[in-house]
Amino acid sequence: MAEKTFAELLDESTDDSRIMDAPLSERLKAVADEVERRSPEFAAVVARMVARLEANNVGQSAPQIGERMPDFILPDEKGTLVCLENLLEQGPVVVSFHRGHWCPYCRLNADGLARIAPDVKRLDAQIVAISPETHQYGAELKADANAPFPVLADVDNGYALELNLLFWVGDEKREAMQAGGFDIAPYQGNETWMLPVPATFIVGRDGLVKARYIDPDYRRRMELDAILAALGNLAGRVQSQASETESTAQRTAGRRHSTA
Amino acid sequence: MEMHQIRYFLAVAQTLNFTRAADECNVTQPSLTRAIKQLEAELGGDLFRRERPAAQLTELGQRMHPLLKQCYEAAVGARSLATSFKSGKVGTLRIAIADAVDLALLIPHLEQLKRLFNALEFKLLRGNSKQIGEYLKKGEAELGIAVEMDNDWDRLDGWPLFTESFQLVVNARHPLADQGSVEFDDLKSQQMLSRGYCEYAERLSAALRAGNIDVDGGHDISAEHDLIKLLEADIGIAIVPCSASMPDTLRRAAIEGLDVRRTVQLFGVAGRERTAVASAVMKMLRSADWLPFTTPVTAPGRETRPALSIVAA
Numbered sequence: 398m399a400e401k402t403f404a405e406l407l408d409e410s411t412d413d414s415r416i417m418d419a420p421l422s423e424r425l426k427a428v429a430d431e432v433e434r435r436s437p438e439f440a441a442v443v444a445r446m447v448a449r450l451e452a453n454n455v456g457q458s459a460p461q462i463g464e465r466m467p468d469f470i471l472p473d474e475k476g477t478l479v480c481l482e483n484l485l486e487q488g489p490v491v492v493s494f495h496r497g498h499w500c501p502y503c504r505l506n507a508d509g510l511a512r513i514a515p516d517v518k519r520l521d522a523q524i525v526a527i528s529p530e531t532h533q534y535g536a537e538l539k540a541d542a543n544a545p546f547p548v549l550a551d552v553d554n555g556y557a558l559e560l561n562l563l564f565w566v567g568d569e570k571r572e573a574m575q576a577g578g579f580d581i582a583p584y585q586g587n588e589t590w591m592l593p594v595p596a597t598f599i600v601g602r603d604g605l606v607k608a609r610y611i612d613p614d615y616r617r618r619m620e621l622d623a624i625l626a627a628l629g630n631l632a633g634r635v636q637s638q639a640s641e642t643e644s645t646a647q648r649t650a651g652r653r654h655s656t657a
Numbered sequence: 658m659e660m661h662q663i664r665y666f667l668a669v670a671q672t673l674n675f676t677r678a679a680d681e682c683n684v685t686q687p688s689l690t691r692a693i694k695q696l697e698a699e700l701g702g703d704l705f706r707r708e709r710p711a712a713q714l715t716e717l718g719q720r721m722h723p724l725l726k727q728c729y730e731a732a733v734g735a736r737s738l739a740t741s742f743k744s745g746k747v748g749t750l751r752i753a754i755a756d757a758v759d760l761a762l763l764i765p766h767l768e769q770l771k772r773l774f775n776a777l778e779f780k781l782l783r784g785n786s787k788q789i790g791e792y793l794k795k796g797e798a799e800l801g802i803a804v805e806m807d808n809d810w811d812r813l814d815g816w817p818l819f820t821e822s823f824q825l826v827v828n829a830r831h832p833l834a835d836q837g838s839v840e841f842d843d844l845k846s847q848q849m850l851s852r853g854y855c856e857y858a859e860r861l862s863a864a865l866r867a868g869n870i871d872v873d874g875g876h877d878i879s880a881e882h883d884l885i886k887l888l889e890a891d892i893g894i895a896i897v898p899c900s901a902s903m904p905d906t907l908r909r910a911a912i913e914g915l916d917v918r919r920t921v922q923l924f925g926v927a928g929r930e931r932t933a934v935a936s937a938v939m940k941m942l943r944s945a946d947w948l949p950f951t952t953p954v955t956a957p958g959r960e961t962r963p964a965l966s967i968v969a970a
Contacts, residue, residue, distance in 0.1 A: 553730075
């Protein structure tokens with residue numbers, strides 16, 4: 398039998414992390430630790446890329462809290478066009494950027510979102526995931542997470558760039574990914590090796606960003622409780638001017654979720 | 658990366674002059690230079706050699722140029738589609754489809770657009786591959802769907818959608834109907850309806866001749882709807898691509914040993930500004946799941962990329 402690729406070995410660890418009874422951040426960290434344990438070299442490449450992105454504040458100029466979330470019209474994994482403006486007529490929207498079905502952290506993130514989907518629905522809100530992958534692979538991310546929400550295809554990362562979330566993987570990381578079994582070009586239908594910074598936006602019915610989480614370290618994602626708290630704030634709020642919350646990895650301590 | 662940084666980069670790459678690029682982008686030169694420096698820091702290298710009289714793209718700059726341009730055009734397209742939705746005006750989709758390609762491939766995507774854009778209009782052009790190329794060149798069509806294009810024009814961008822094989826189609830009453838697959842021998846003494854409008858007609862004939870099938874005594878057909886009428890009347894049999902839709906009165910069968918495949922491609926013109934609707938259709942078609950039409954490559958050691966493989970005739 399052929400030796401398993403790094404990607405395949407990580408798949409197994411991801412399945413283990415998924416069933417952990419722990420917050421999303423700990424499940425993600427378990428995979429990151431596994432990467433470190435299995436391949437310190439790969440982990441070092443990841444660290445260098447993340448350091449480059451952090452040093453350049455990649456993603457931080459995406460729409461801020463209180464700013465308008467640009468509208469989008471993107472096809473879901475079945476080809477149905479989904480329009481943000483139409484979604485907002487029904488309630489707040491959680492817009493969650495993913496790198497792809499091949500990414501263990503995205504799989505855990507999508508799985509986490511699928512778990513809170515019933516709570517999100519009770520708060521009259523909806524979730525959409527966006528990835529640069531074609532429908533076939535968007536469908537895989539959705540099926541893997543058993544997600545009730547659509548996975549929208551942002552081919553060539555147009556919407557991600559409009560939001561200033563795009564970054565170039567770079568030669569060193571690309572080579573490490575290809576050697577490890579992560580050849581993303583066929584999934585994206587282009588050879589650009591560009592990816593969105595994983596980011597989550599909570600968009601209110603008024604089209605304004607109410608909370609956001611953007612981290613160039615793709616191993617960290619918006620905590621599920623923080624998403625529900627932000628949506629809870631919106632649902633419980635009499636007026637939409639109540640205090641906003643920004644959650645970032647660096648500033649989790651300052652996060653408050655009060656209901657008006 | 659930020660959208661304005663890429664816009665400035667593309668402007669300098671085009672003008673090779675920081676001052677002119679700044680003018681074109683309506684910014685001061687120091688802001689343009691600062692933005693490009695930030696982009697260079699993020700990408701980890703210089704994009705330009707600041708020489709006089711003209712700036713030059715570095716090797717990294719040359720590598721990044723097509724990639725950044727592709728993402729930038731996607732972002733501009735995404736933004737203008739959203740704007741069109743607000744105004745309700747999406748314009749006219751001008752698309753040219755090769756005679757040998759079934760419109761059914763496009764229908765689900767047109768339905769989606771129609772659902773969001775009531776006022777959508779289309780101009781649908783038909784022709785052979787050469788004519789599709791001409792429509793694109795002259796700007797009569799923004800997008801083309803065809804199999805092969807004479808590549809004498811370097812501004813044609815092509816995206817392979819799927820690679821498919823050909824199969825036999827006969828009337829349900831025909832003796833070959835209800836046979837899951839047929840062999841070359843079964844085709845002997847059958848009268849063939851030859852699709853003259855298909856770029857692969859010659860190659861199919863060659864493959865049949867190589868299998869000792871006499872293809873010279875067939876009928877020459879010039880349009881798909883004529884072909885279907887004749888098949889429905891049980892006048893002859895035909896070999897058609899798997900993606901061609903056929904009425905229920907007809908039956909399909911695989912032809913063992915027939916290894917002719919074609920790749921259906923989407924074409925656009927590089928460097929020409931696309932309308933919001935054309936850029937939306939382009940992205941819909943490129944992201945669509947064409948797996949149902951794709952014929953898997955089964956022979957070991959064969960290239961798995963969409964490629965043309967033909968039996969040595």
